Amino acid sequence: MQTTTTTTINLPHHHHHLSPTQNKPTSKLSQKTVLGLLNTTCFTSLQNLKQLHAVILRSGHFQDHYISGTLVKCYANHRFSNLDLAFKVFDHVPNPNVFVYNIIIKGCLDNNKPFKATSCYYEMVSANSRPNKFTYPTLLKACGIAEATKEGVQVHAHVIKQGLSGDGHIRSSGIQMYATFGHMVEARRMLDEDGESDVICFNVMIDGYLKCGDVDSAKELFEKMEDRSIGSWNAMVSGLAKCGMVKEARELFDDMSEKDEISWSAMIDGYIKGGYYKEALEVFNVMQREEIRPRKFVLSSVLAACANVGALDQGRWIHAYVKKNPDFLDAVLGTALVDMYMKCGRFDMAWDVFETLKEKEVFTWNAMICGLAMHGRAEDAIELFFKMQREKFRPNRITFVGILNACAHKGLVDEGLKILESMEKVYDIEPEMEHYGCVVDLLGKAGLLAEAEELIFSMPMEPNAAVWGALLGACRIHGNSELGERVGKILTQLEPQNSGRYALLSNIYAKAGRWDDVANVRKLMKERGVKTIPGTSMIDLNGVVHEFKMGDGSHPDMKEVYLMLKNMIERIETEGYLPNTSQACFDIEEEEKETALRHHSEKLAITFGLINTKPGTTIRIVKNLRMCEDCHSAVKLISQVYNREIIVRDRARYHHFSNGSCSCKNFW
Incomplete structure (x- = not known):
């Protein structure tokens, strides 16, 4: 390649003023060589692209539509986020043909500018550059994303006029567009009209029905299909799960003769979105047994499940797997790891992942700040809040929820009020309901009830x-x-x-x-007719999540648990434990209240942990409700008597029990 130190783009004058001599290549570089260089070296850096651009201008290759179009494509590469430069180059292409227009339309879509794509199409039609079958799939997709109903219908009319409505790619894009608008009758008409509707069109239609909640039509179409692909099954599994029909989704999933990566992730995601975290982890375990290598988007989902049930062992396995596949580690997966460690009570490990993460986004900082808040480490959260700004990350509304929560969990009233006031004044973010809720919580916990009511x-x-x-x-x-x-x-x-x-x-x-x-x-x-939510507590031991409910004897080791629980209560009673019955179920006798409290789910889970772990091992529990005062007092004594660190995550926050005291300082 010709070397040059040029870093700026010396654009020729607009194509209307190009002289005939500029239309002849003056370089010995062939079209094939230039295209090869564009397709290999220019996606690596903007600097390389600008240098090759200068060579193309000097060699006279710019008027070749394949070369100028490919140059536009390189500038429109979303990694460079430089669509403006792509347009500057496009504006100087002499009489752009359909190839060049298709590239700029696709560039708009890839850079999340769907409206710009439709205006480019309008310019293309006005310039009498005849669109072809490659123009419309991108354009119909752009109309769908932009929710440009009127324009979408017009584009479909153009497709019919051009005689291209039989093309499978155009048809599937059109069906998807109408389904996005919720126009299912038009989408179905497109599927059923003359011409071959391939399996992709059917899959898109099924997906559209399920997104609109029309399960019956989706099932009917699925049953009618003669040639189902894995994509057809995946669309059904994913769609049924999203409609909350996880049982039906699982039945279909189990019926699949062949599964791909998307099948597994659809089922795992479906369980997670429905709140079935244990089931999601079970599917992931089967996936591992079948030696299917998980991709990074599945790993993020599974980490979310681990975070919700406190499955630390499973989460650590994923972390080890990511270390063996470092290419997987981007900001999304890194944040999922931070969140998992935080929610499994290992903020030391979360901190370690966060510090070593090369790619961070605002949501990564938020995960860390919100996690520290839940652990009652308000000073660390505030320090991180200012550090993210020093590193040029702009806090958003979620950042402020985290930081205000941190103040609430630690009773930092002045700091919390200052932060609330600064949101609009300094950061131009209008406080929302959630932010006020955090400050009401902060004032209330600090005993400033009148001020909290006044704020409301x-x-x-x-x-x-x-x-x-x-x-x-x-x-x-x-x-x-x-x-x-x-x-x-x-x-x-x-x-x-x-x-x-x-x-x-x-x-x-x-x-x-x-x-x-x-x-x-x-x-x-x-x-x-109000139904009470039963308290459940989960403990993860050796990669298996055990769940306990008050009064539920279904766990196979329940007999042993109750026996140990009796001994444990007796031991802590000698240390001064007295059951606090004021919060027990209020329609039973005093003696029964003591038994009910004794069998609260977290006490059962902790007892199971004491039986099944070596002395000195930390016990981690996840509870679905707020911890009651009686259990809080009992666990403080259990940590002292059995010399264990016990971490309980309840609905409100984390409690780190050690040597008879709790990290929350009885403030939760």
């Missing part, structure tokens, strides 16, 4: 149940039954089926000794 009334929007819930939780902590009663009544009207609201209100009454009111709450729940 001063909010620029109508407070939702989460905001009132934060205040109700504070009323329980500080024993304010009068305000608790007022807030509780608002909440039971806003969320009449949320059992947690009634339970919290009854706890407030019980703490104040208002037993008639406790009974009234129970009566109201019965009248409204």
